[in-house]
Amino acid sequence: MTNLEFAAARDASIELHGSEAFEGMRRAGRLVAECLDLLVPEVQPGVTTEALDEMVYAFAEANNAIPATLNYRGYTKSSCISLNHVVCHGIPGARALKDGDVLNIDVTMILDGWHGDSSRMYAAGPVSRAAQRLIEVTHESLMRGVAAVKPGATTGDIGHAIQSYAESQRCSVVRDFCGHGLGRVFHDRPNILHYGQPGEGLALQPGMLFTIEPMINLGKPHVKILSDGWTAVTRDRSLSAQFEHTVGVTEDGCEIFTLSPKDLFQPPVHTS
Numbered sequence: 367m368t369n370l371e372f373a374a375a376r377d378a379s380i381e382l383h384g385s386e387a388f389e390g391m392r393r394a395g396r397l398v399a400e401c402l403d404l405l406v407p408e409v410q411p412g413v414t415t416e417a418l419d420e421m422v423y424a425f426a427e428a429n430n431a432i433p434a435t436l437n438y439r440g441y442t443k444s445s446c447i448s449l450n451h452v453v454c455h456g457i458p459g460a461r462a463l464k465d466g467d468v469l470n471i472d473v474t475m476i477l478d479g480w481h482g483d484s485s486r487m488y489a490a491g492p493v494s495r496a497a498q499r500l501i502e503v504t505h506e507s508l509m510r511g512v513a514a515v516k517p518g519a520t521t522g523d524i525g526h527a528i529q530s531y532a533e534s535q536r537c538s539v540v541r542d543f544c545g546h547g548l549g550r551v552f553h554d555r556p557n558i559l560h561y562g563q564p565g566e567g568l569a570l571q572p573g574m575l576f577t578i579e580p581m582i583n584l585g586k587p588h589v590k591i592l593s594d595g596w597t598a599v600t601r602d603r604s605l606s607a608q609f610e611h612t613v614g615v616t617e618d619g620c621e622i623f624t625l626s627p628k629d630l631f632q633p634p635v636h637t638s
Contacts, residue, residue, distance in 0.1 A: 409633075412462050467490040486610070500582065508580055538585065
């Protein structure tokens with residue numbers, strides 16, 4: 367089999383979902399968005415990240431859902447909470463939030479077998495102007511990536527939309543992590559890189575389901591994994607931010623499954 371034949375066979379293995387799947391993803395995505403909305407007033411100085419994680423678990427249990435990260439490959443928490451220079455996969459614990467902290471809370475819930483996956487940024491009290499700007503750039507980067515999703519576009523178009531904007535704002539795009547397909551499976555094909563060139567990569571087709579979740583740094587894009595095997599941090603200890611939506615490709619664009627019912631996807635951020 368030639369490389370081109372192998373690539374075609376690999377791409378053909380991506381499942382294209384129908385209306386039943388889209389309805390399941392709407393329910394799962396909305397539940398995750400409601401959970402993240404619930405946390406907005408709870409993120410305050412003095413609150414521990416473990417307490418926030420316990421709220422996520424309680425919300426899932428009350429809504430007959432399962433936190434997908436709980437016991438996933440040995441991970442023991444219901445969410446990932448990444449503070450300041452933590453890029454992703456921060457483990458909730460006893461650390462109490464302080465004035466000026468910025469944090470990403472990433473929640474995936476399984477509802478009736480379907481995975482809803484989303485993350486957004488929060489601020490504990492007033493933050494620096496640099497942190498506020500990073501959050502704004504990261505949110506805009508995500509939404510530009512989402513706007514690039516339509517049949518006939520490519521994964522490279524998504525990555526280029528994100529990278530070109532973030533770098534024009536003198537920020538960097540993390541290369542070590544990417545968005546991913548999902549549905550009844552937590553992590554599936556296709557991989558969605560947050561950098562790239564127009565026209566490159568996989569062609570998008572109606573029925574594809576995946577996340578877009580750019581991680582944007584104020585400094586350089588390089589990361590390292592801490593000894594716990596999960597927590598990724600910026601090597602230069604610069605601030606990092608992330609926003610994530612789950613989307614489905616439709617006949618004429620895309621549907622976002624994880625929109626905030628209370629329009630709180632970008633919670634209010636105040637500068638010090």
